[in-house]
Amino acid sequence: MIVVTGATGNVGRPLVETLAAAGEEVVAVSRGTGVTGVPHRRADLTDPASLAPALVGASAVFLLTSPDYLGSGAAFGDVVDVVRAAGVRRVVLLSSQGVATGRHPDGIEQAVRSSGLEWTVLQPGAFASNAFQWAQPISTSRTAAAPFGDVALPVVHTSDIADVAAAVLRSESHAGRSYVLTGPAAITPRQQVAAIGEALGEPVEFVELSRAEAKAGMLRHMPEPVVETTLDLLGTPTPLEQSVNPDVESVLDRPARPFTDWVRRNVVAFK
Numbered sequence: 001m002i003v004v005t006g007a008t009g010n011v012g013r014p015l016v017e018t019l020a021a022a023g024e025e026v027v028a029v030s031r032g033t034g035v036t037g038v039p040h041r042r043a044d045l046t047d048p049a050s051l052a053p054a055l056v057g058a059s060a061v062f063l064l065t066s067p068d069y070l071g072s073g074a075a076f077g078d079v080v081d082v083v084r085a086a087g088v089r090r091v092v093l094l095s096s097q098g099v100a101t102g103r104h105p106d107g108i109e110q111a112v113r114s115s116g117l118e119w120t121v122l123q124p125g126a127f128a129s130n131a132f133q134w135a136q137p138i139s140t141s142r143t144a145a146a147p148f149g150d151v152a153l154p155v156v157h158t159s160d161i162a163d164v165a166a167a168v169l170r171s172e173s174h175a176g177r178s179y180v181l182t183g184p185a186a187i188t189p190r191q192q193v194a195a196i197g198e199a200l201g202e203p204v205e206f207v208e209l210s211r212a213e214a215k216a217g218m219l220r221h222m223p224e225p226v227v228e229t230t231l232d233l234l235g236t237p238t239p240l241e242q243s244v245n246p247d248v249e250s251v252l253d254r255p256a257r258p259f260t261d262w263v264r265r266n267v268v269a270f271k
Contacts, residue, residue: 001025001057002169003088005045006064008034010129011094014162015062024170029054045069048078055086060169064094065108077111090118090175092168094161097125097180101238103229120174122165124181125241126233128155128262131192135269138204144193145207147214148235152186154244157257159265164251179247184256186242195260199267211235 002019006012007028013035019026020038028035029051031044041054046069055061061083065076083091093112098104100123112119134144161181168174187195190206197204209217211231218227233241248256 001027001059003027003029003054003058003061005029005043005051005062006066006094007040008032009064009066010127010132010158011064011161011165012062014159015165018162018166019169022166022170027054027058045076045079046074048082051079052082052086055083055088058086058088060090060092061088062092062094062165062169063112075111076108080111080115080117084115084117088117090120090169090172091115092120092122092165094165095121095123097123097182097241098229098233099123100178100180101240103233118172118175120168120176121178122161122168122181123178124156124161125183125245126153126155127158127161128183128259129158129266130155131196131262132266132269134193134196138193138196138200138270142197142202143205143207144196145209145213146189146193147209147211147231149190149206149208150188151235151237152188152191153234153237153242154182154184154186155192155259156181156183156248157259157262159262160248160252160256164248167251174251179251180245181248182243182245182256184244184258186244187259192259195263196267196270199260199263200270 002024004012004016007016008030016028026038028038028040029043043050095109096104099106099109109121137143193204193206
């Protein structure tokens, strides 16, 4: 049995679907509801004990942390202790490329790496699904706003993250490895908005925000340290953060999907 935390999110939901389609027994875990087709349990990683009932009989677990978890000050080692006590053998952590590049602290990864479990760490770059932030303004006024309009990053398709996670959860051959997950080409926010407009068949105006304007909006959803780190990444990425990494293709034996594929699959959100 495989347990997937964050099962209602942009990665967790397609991961649950992929595992179920492959015939795996899956338990979906989230703080709320919204998962259908597989057993669902409610739990919150800030309360590690709440996860224990979902882990009964599990052989592998997919763990991710939300921005509000990162701001909570919770100790991830307590989550790992619950997983280990449940007899789970394999753990796959959704981390961030920012850990590899030194932008984010590595405490969560270290808790997993030192757990004594069979672990794999996934370090995705910027998510293509971050474009959902433009769904409402594009659908209502055909405009989209973002800072650093001409800074390119190889944003990664969330379905590719889910497919890599599914492959790793189902095989012991990835134990002790970290994978940096990116898309196949770097793309700027301005180019992303243009791609959405092309899929809609209508032009979408791109509005460039200052860093201060972007920060004010992001603080409504994320803790300030996470906001500052995110803006640093978006505005002044390192050469490594702008580089395409082959790990998606090496795990899945197919090329990473481009941003235009993500738009095609999700264009209805922008209509």
